[in-house]
Amino acid sequence: MTPESRLVDISDLTPAELRVWRAFPRGTAVDFRAADDEEAAQGASWGAERTVRAAVLRALLLNASLEDGEIPALHLEGARVTGLLNVQYGTIDHAVELSNCFFDSVPLLYAARLRQLNLTGSVLPGLAAATVQVEGMVQLTGTQFFGPVRLGGAEIGGALFLDGCVIAPPDTVWPALRLGYATIGDNLWAPGLRTHGEVRLSGASVAGSITLNDAWLSHPGSVALDGQTLVVEGDFHLRRVRTQGWIGLRGARVTGRLDLSYARLSNPGEAALRASSCTLGELWLRKGPAIDGVVNLRHAQIDVLLLEPEVLPNEVLLNGLAYGSLTPHEPAERRLPMLDKEREGYLPHGYEQLAAAYLRVGDDHAARAVQLAKLRRHRRTLPWYGRVWGLLQEVTVGYGFRPMLACVWLLSLLAAGSAAYGLHHPRALKADEAPDFNPVFFTLDLLLPVISFGQEGAFAPQGWYQALSYALVIAGWLLATAVFAGVTRTVNRQ
Template sequence: MEITDLTPAERRVWEAFPRGDGVDFREHPEDSSVDGAGWGPERTVRAEVLRALLLGAGRAEEGRVAGLKIKGARIVGSLDLRYAVVDHAIRLRDCWFERKPLMYGAQLKALVLGYSTLPGLTAATVRVDVVLRLSCCRITGPVRLQGAKLSALFLQGAVIGPTAGEESDEPPLQLNHVEVGTDIIANDLTVHGQLRLNGATVGGQVSLDRARLLAPGGIALHAETLTVGTDLRAHRMEAHGMVNLTGSRIPGQLNFAYAVFVNPDGVALRASSCAIGEMWLRNCPPVQGLVNLRRSQFDLLHVPAATWPEKIRIDGLSYRTLAPHLPAQERLPALEREESGYLPYAYEQLAGAYRTAGDEAAARTVQLAKLRRHRRTLPRHGRAWGLLQDVTVGYGFRPLRAAGWLLALLLVGSVAYGLHAPRPLKAGEAPDFNAVFYTIDLMLPIIGFGQESAYAPAGWYQWLSYLLIVTGWVLATTTAAGVSRSLQRQ
């Protein structure tokens, strides 16, 4: 391409390229690329001119670093850099693109398209050595970056996806299997459709603070087997549709503080089979939809009781610490919401978390709730025996309750037999009658004070003695069972 074939606008770009100088076509700094379709020839540059410069037509001046640096241009035609090796930085800020750039398989130094408006971007398997920046872009078509290898990716403030009333047959933002050396920064990102991160590997963090992922009834964030070097932050994120993190590996924080999850007719949050350091759902409103945390492992799980939805799946979930620290009575209702029914393991996990926090009383409350829940699964005779243990000694977790029952029975027997002493079996040979020790002899046959064998009650006092003997044995048996269970736990 000869310089004589260029328009005045293109000649400015051509002459600035060897020096790496910028060309600013904007009439005002606040010009928006959204209006670029109406810009005139004084701001129009053909994509083939840019391609020619990047592929060797423009050479750096001595002592200068050549590069493409344009602001506020209307770029017509297709910027086709498929399989190209470009050694110059590409910075096309505030530009309007007539057609989507094609960069499949390209090797680039840096690509900056911030604040630009594009109908899409095809750059699967692209390699960018320094940075790929799409900050504050408005991209109406799909962004295809599958398998890309990037040093860093910036998407903050970008709006990606079809405009209102339009539909797309593929996810608007495709980052599946990308390899990012440092971070993905996507604060304030808006995606009208699915953000796909399946199989991606990020050396640093993924930041989705205040992002809006809008895929009602579908999958808003598809990030199965995502691997992150440090944290995934999503403060105040708003997700309409399922957030799917199945099989992800996040050694630091998965931080959903103040986030909103809305998928009332399906799964709102799926983080099953994950290995995560800390998961935070602090100050989140109640999740609208099902939460699935099956088979995941957390060091810290920070979930307020009010955040859990009506249905959860927590089979195989393990965690070391549960926060915030709440009374056991506030945590237990969530275990009743398990979709598959009674899970003994879930109660053991909760009790273990309380023991880790040093709250043995709460741990015992959880264990008692577990046995009560288990009782509902037993046949009728098993439920009766369990109810008896619960009422008498609280399955061994309430030992003072047994002492209360024994004291009450001792008081009843002592008063009854004190008012009407039983007759001695052998007159003149019986020891002096003592109503208290006589009652103890009846209730605890393993202890003998010589009273029961020396006296024989009659009438309803005899029936009272039978009652004391039976209840004494029951209390002794249930107390022994409870003590044995406590020793086994320890």
């Protein structure tokens, strides 16, 4: 029989342990601290006057006799807990508060059932509490862990508090914080969290919001925060967060807002934010420096995208990204460089999404500018003859988005031809049948492929004037073809 499983003989208790034993049935707090601001990090030097064996605490929680009319609870502060606190698979119907305590062994709470757990301000070598079930809240505010915290598959009915918590295991082979597939019935409140190693939230479900404002998540070159298929019914706040490593949110669903305002994300040369195929109510990327690494939003579905152009890095992956609205409203010239940063090259979907966002707010001019930029970008992917034809369409009619260019070209060519033929009339083919020569309508006959004013067939220019007539005919056909292609493209888009 192991020491932690034996029933404790009250006659063997130290004065400190006896004080805790007597206070438990009435739920009275026991505070060994010399001052309220005492640091639990010095707990290794605390003497017998404030040392409590883990076996005693285990016996209290699982086997202690109760007093009628009293509500038992373990409220212990400022104690040094020695030995292994092993309550795995146990059922504890009392509140457990071990705040500002120093543990020399990792508590084992695997698959235990608790009413409430509070380790605020304590110092521990780790925590093994996978699949633990806690009816109320779990409070780890300001707690320091020098080993991994394992809460994978935990079921927490209330909130989980990790504000100001520090998790710094000696190595990063295993995740620093495991909350994968955990279920939290309220908020995950963790502003100021500090971790050295992976924070694993993959598959977890949070009924409230997650707050990691001012957190510092360090796992250089690897995953700092793994939230694949994470479900958050509220908001996910990451304001002023600092990461070394990447944030992974592939397939995650955040009903509210994913807020990365003022964030500093760094994973040089690799993806710093991986949020492909996720579903977000809102995504805020603003007020921070440019992300140091690649941003991957492929196939993400976002209702509201608040994106400041300065935040994006030099490389992005946006293929399949769909968003309902894009804010703040910026000129197209400020948004288009975002699409030029696409690592996979030219992808028309990104341009269509941006143009649609401008159309939804009634900015037709910006939408046309985006569509024109799309066609220019596409032209660079074509063979030489395709590039030539595309350039002709842009110069003549702006790919159908600038139809007045065709009028400018037509009037210019008309003026040039009219002046040339006005100074030198071509000879008539049949002098007795030819109509009076009109240089304007003769030039129009050459320029317009379909309409005829009877001038072109009646007169025959010679020399370089004949060459000019050929050039005007070719220009007319090219202009007409470009206009037709541009108009067709515009009508089809509408």
